[in-house]
Amino acid sequence: MSAFSYENKTPIISVNSVSYDYRNSQGESIARGVRGIDLDVYQGEFVVLLGHNGSGKSTLAKLLNGFCVPDEGSVTVAGIDTKDDLKIYDIRSKIGMVFQNPDNQMVAAIIEDDMAFGPENLGVPRDEIEERITWALDVVNMSEHRKRSPSKLSGGQKQRIAIASVLAMMPDVLILDESTAMLDPKGRKEVMDTARMLNCQKGMTVILITHYMDEAIEADRVVVLDEGKILTSGTPKEVFSKVDLIKSAGLELPIASKISSELIALGYDIPFALTDEELAEGICKLKSKI
Amino acid sequence: MREVSIGQYYPAESFTHKLDARIKLLLTIAFIVMVFLVQSLYAYIAVAAFILIATLVSKIPILKVLKSVKAIIFIVIVMAIINLFTNREGTVLWSWWKVVITVEGIVTAVKLALRLIFLVMGTALLTYTTTPMALTDGMESLMYPLSLIKVPTHDIAIIMSIALRFIPILMEEVDKIMMAQKARGACFDRGGLLKRAKALLPVLIPLFVSAFRRADELALALDARCYNATPNRTKYKQPRLTWRDLVATIFTAVFIVLVIAINNNFWGLY
Amino acid sequence: MQIKVEDLKYTYSPKSPFEKVALEGITFTVNEGDTIGIIGSTGSGKSTLSQHFNALIRVSHGKLYVGDMELHAKKVDLGKLRQSVGMLFQYPEYQLFADTVLQDVCFGPLNFGMSKEEAESRAKEAIELVGLNFDEVKDKSPFELSGGQKRRVAIAGIIASMPQVLVLDEPTAGLDPRGKRDILELVTKLKKSYCKTVIMISHNMDEIAEYCNRVIVLNNGKLLYDTTPRELFKDVKALEGTGLTPPHTAKIASLLANNGIIFSDLPLTVDEFVKAIKGGIAL
Structure with missing residues (x-):
C-alpha cells in the first residue's frame, strides 16, 4: 500500500481545539465527551479512530456531522462550520455515517426503498435516485438484492446495504462508527474490504471507528483516543510501536506486533511487525543471517 | 425463525x-x-x-x-x-x-x-x-389533501413504514429474551392469569428498553440521512x-x- | 458433570416448505473439567446445538445426557436441569430487567426455589466473583451501569444459581479489548471455583486457541472435527471451506513452515510463541 501523500492537500474536515461535554436539561455537565481535540482529515485519507469504550471516539464522530456542537472550538466540514444551523444538511449530505447495529438504521422493508430514503430527503430527482441506487448497489456488490427485504441478509450484507444507502447521498466522507463491532469475522471482512475499496478506487475519505486493532493496520493514519483526548496519532507502525502507551489506553496490539515487540525486547534483531506476514518474514531473515 | x-x-x-x-x-x-x-x-x-x-x-x-x-x-x-x-x-x-x-x-x-x-x-x-410497503405508500398518497391543511402525512407514512419494519425484529427479540429468562428458570406457562402476567415482566422490561435504544439509534440514523432536510422531498417510487x-x-x-x-x-x- | 451427545439431529419447521436441517449426526462427549470451544461460521448450528444443553430446544432425534438427566426422555426436570446448566446468551446485558442489581441477580436462584436469604447470599458471592463491589452496585439500577459492568451483572445472574456447567454464547462479543480480557479471565476464575465445565461458542480463534482444551468444529450442521486446538490449527488448510480463519499464531507458524521453520509443538499464545523462539526451535 502506497503511503498517503499530504502534499498540496487541504483538509476536508477540520477540528480545532474542540471540547464537548454531555449535559442534562439544566445544562450541567453529566459526562465527559472530548477535550481539546485538534484533528485535520484530508480528502482521500483512510483514518482509523481507536479507543476503548468511553474514550470519546464516538463523541468525536458525532461532532463531525453536527449531531453534537462543540462547547469550545470549532468543527468545519468543507469550509462549513457545524454551528451553522442553516447548512447542517449540507454537512450531513457530505458526511455519510454508518452505525453499529445494521437493523437500527434501515427505515424501509425493501432494500431499494431504504436506499432511496436519503436522496429523497435531499430532493434528488427521481431518475437520478434510480441511477444512484443502481450505482451504489453495484459498488457494494449487492445488486441482486435490490428488490428484497433486508431481514434475510447476514450481518455483513446488511452493513453493506447500510453503506450503499449512505453512498446514494453521494457523500465526500464515509464514517463507520463501530460498524464492524457486532459482526462475525466474515462480516467484518466484507465491510472492511468495501471500505478499503471505496477509499482506494473511488477516492472516498474514510473515517473508521473501531476497537479491533487488525482493522487499523492498513490505515493511512491511526488516531488513538483516551479519556477524551488524542493520546497519539501517526501511521499504524508509529502508533503501535508505542507498546506501553497502547496498553495504557486499554487497547491491545495485533498479535504479530506483540510477538515482535517481545522478541525485540529480548534482543532479537527483527523489525517491528504489524502483520503475520511481516513477522514471518522478519524471523526468516533472522534465521538466514545466522 | x-x-x-x-x-x-x-x-x-x-x-x-x-x-x-x-x-x-x-x-x-x-x-x-x-x-x-x-x-x-x-x-x-x-x-x-x-x-x-x-x-x-x-x-x-x-x-x-x-x-x-x-x-x-x-x-x-x-x-x-x-x-x-x-x-x-x-x-x-x-x-x-x-x-x-x-x-x-x-x-x-x-x-x-x-x-x-x-x-x-x-x-x-x-x-x-x-405489500405493507405499497399500502403505506398508497395511504400517504391518498392522504395528500390532508397535507395541505398541515397534517404531517409524510411523517405518518414513515412511522407506519418503520413500524412495519421493526415488528418482526422485535418479535425475534421477544423470542431471544424469553429463552434467556427461561434459562434463568423463568416459567411462562404456569399459574393463574395474574401469575402469568407477572411472569412476563422480565420479558417486557428488556423489550421496552431495547425498543427505546433502537428508537434512539434510529433517530440518529434518520438525521444522518438528512430526514426533513427540505420540504421539496422527492419520491422515488411513483406508481x-x-x-x-x-x-x-x-x-x-x-x-x-x-x-x-x-x-x-x-x-x-x- | 458429563454431557453426552449421541446422534443428535434437529430440523427447523419440519415438513414445511421452510424445512431446514440445522444439526445432523452430532456425537461427542464433554467431560467434567473441559473448556470446550464450539466453532463454526454463522449458521453452522452452534447456537441450535448449545440451546439443546438446557432444553431450550428439545431433543427431537438422538440422545442427550446431562449428568444423570436424559434430555431425550419425555419428561425432564427443567428446574434441576437449568440450574445445573447455566446459559449465557449473546449480549446478555439485554436480559437485565429488575429495579436493582441485587434483585436481578436473585432472579435465577429464586426461580430455582431458593429462599430469599439464600438467594441473596449467593447473589452477593456471585457479584463479588465477577469483580464488582457488592455494596456499591447492589441497589443501583442495572441500566445505570456501563456496558462491561452490565455484562458482569448478567454473568453474576447466571452463576448465582451455582451451575456446574456454563454455556457461553460469544461472551466477549461487542466488548473492547480490556472488556474482553476481563471476561475471559473471569471465566478462568469461575472454572477454578464451581463451574467446572465450560462450553464456549466463539468466532474469535485467538480466544479459542488460548482458553479451550478441546474444540468442536461445526459446518453446515455437521460435526467436522472434535480435537484439541493444537491439533486443529496445526494444519491451517483444514479449516478451509468452513469460513473460519486460524488464530494468528497458527498462521504465522504456517508461514514459517513454508520457509522450513517447523515448530514441534504449535504455539497457541504469544508467550508460547516467544518461548519457542527463545528455545531456539526456529533458529
Whole structure:
C-alpha cells in the first residue's frame, strides 16, 4: 500500500481545539465527551479512530456531522462550520455515517426503498435516485438484492446495504462508527474490504471507528483516543510501536506486533511487525543471517 | 425463525396483485360503502358474487379468504344474537316469557352477520394482495389533501413504514429474551392469569428498553440521512396507473351500480 | 458433570416448505473439567446445538445426557436441569430487567426455589466473583451501569444459581479489548471455583486457541472435527471451506513452515510463541 501523500492537500474536515461535554436539561455537565481535540482529515485519507469504550471516539464522530456542537472550538466540514444551523444538511449530505447495529438504521422493508430514503430527503430527482441506487448497489456488490427485504441478509450484507444507502447521498466522507463491532469475522471482512475499496478506487475519505486493532493496520493514519483526548496519532507502525502507551489506553496490539515487540525486547534483531506476514518474514531473515 | 406477516400478504402473480395500491384502497373504500348501503337479500347475493370473482382474479385460495373471517366470527355471532333478540317488531315467530323472536329479527341478524363477513373478506383481499410497503405508500398518497391543511402525512407514512419494519425484529427479540429468562428458570406457562402476567415482566422490561435504544439509534440514523432536510422531498417510487387499474375501476363501478340497482329493485323500472 | 451427545439431529419447521436441517449426526462427549470451544461460521448450528444443553430446544432425534438427566426422555426436570446448566446468551446485558442489581441477580436462584436469604447470599458471592463491589452496585439500577459492568451483572445472574456447567454464547462479543480480557479471565476464575465445565461458542480463534482444551468444529450442521486446538490449527488448510480463519499464531507458524521453520509443538499464545523462539526451535 502506497503511503498517503499530504502534499498540496487541504483538509476536508477540520477540528480545532474542540471540547464537548454531555449535559442534562439544566445544562450541567453529566459526562465527559472530548477535550481539546485538534484533528485535520484530508480528502482521500483512510483514518482509523481507536479507543476503548468511553474514550470519546464516538463523541468525536458525532461532532463531525453536527449531531453534537462543540462547547469550545470549532468543527468545519468543507469550509462549513457545524454551528451553522442553516447548512447542517449540507454537512450531513457530505458526511455519510454508518452505525453499529445494521437493523437500527434501515427505515424501509425493501432494500431499494431504504436506499432511496436519503436522496429523497435531499430532493434528488427521481431518475437520478434510480441511477444512484443502481450505482451504489453495484459498488457494494449487492445488486441482486435490490428488490428484497433486508431481514434475510447476514450481518455483513446488511452493513453493506447500510453503506450503499449512505453512498446514494453521494457523500465526500464515509464514517463507520463501530460498524464492524457486532459482526462475525466474515462480516467484518466484507465491510472492511468495501471500505478499503471505496477509499482506494473511488477516492472516498474514510473515517473508521473501531476497537479491533487488525482493522487499523492498513490505515493511512491511526488516531488513538483516551479519556477524551488524542493520546497519539501517526501511521499504524508509529502508533503501535508505542507498546506501553497502547496498553495504557486499554487497547491491545495485533498479535504479530506483540510477538515482535517481545522478541525485540529480548534482543532479537527483527523489525517491528504489524502483520503475520511481516513477522514471518522478519524471523526468516533472522534465521538466514545466522 | 418466526415469520410475521402483517396483513398476511400472500405473494402471487395476479391481476389484483399488480393493481396500484391507491386504486385498491379506493376500490376497497367504495366496496365498504356499498356493503353498508345494501339492504335487499338479492343484493347481498350480488355482493357475494363480487367477492367470489375478486378472489378468483387475485389467485388467493378461497379457503384463505374464508379463514380471515375466523378471527371475527365471535363478534359476528354476538352481534347477530343481540340483533335477534332486540328486534321485537314484526311477525312473531316464537316467544317465551320476555324473549321474542321475529321473522324481521332473523333477517336483520343474518344481514348484519353477512355485512360484517363481507367487510372482512373485502379488506382481507386488499391486504392479501398488497405489500405493507405499497399500502403505506398508497395511504400517504391518498392522504395528500390532508397535507395541505398541515397534517404531517409524510411523517405518518414513515412511522407506519418503520413500524412495519421493526415488528418482526422485535418479535425475534421477544423470542431471544424469553429463552434467556427461561434459562434463568423463568416459567411462562404456569399459574393463574395474574401469575402469568407477572411472569412476563422480565420479558417486557428488556423489550421496552431495547425498543427505546433502537428508537434512539434510529433517530440518529434518520438525521444522518438528512430526514426533513427540505420540504421539496422527492419520491422515488411513483406508481403509474396502468390499463389494469382502469379495468378494475370500471368493473367495480359497474358492479356497484348493479348492486345498488338490485337493492332498489331497479327503481321499479320493470 | 458429563454431557453426552449421541446422534443428535434437529430440523427447523419440519415438513414445511421452510424445512431446514440445522444439526445432523452430532456425537461427542464433554467431560467434567473441559473448556470446550464450539466453532463454526454463522449458521453452522452452534447456537441450535448449545440451546439443546438446557432444553431450550428439545431433543427431537438422538440422545442427550446431562449428568444423570436424559434430555431425550419425555419428561425432564427443567428446574434441576437449568440450574445445573447455566446459559449465557449473546449480549446478555439485554436480559437485565429488575429495579436493582441485587434483585436481578436473585432472579435465577429464586426461580430455582431458593429462599430469599439464600438467594441473596449467593447473589452477593456471585457479584463479588465477577469483580464488582457488592455494596456499591447492589441497589443501583442495572441500566445505570456501563456496558462491561452490565455484562458482569448478567454473568453474576447466571452463576448465582451455582451451575456446574456454563454455556457461553460469544461472551466477549461487542466488548473492547480490556472488556474482553476481563471476561475471559473471569471465566478462568469461575472454572477454578464451581463451574467446572465450560462450553464456549466463539468466532474469535485467538480466544479459542488460548482458553479451550478441546474444540468442536461445526459446518453446515455437521460435526467436522472434535480435537484439541493444537491439533486443529496445526494444519491451517483444514479449516478451509468452513469460513473460519486460524488464530494468528497458527498462521504465522504456517508461514514459517513454508520457509522450513517447523515448530514441534504449535504455539497457541504469544508467550508460547516467544518461548519457542527463545528455545531456539526456529533458529
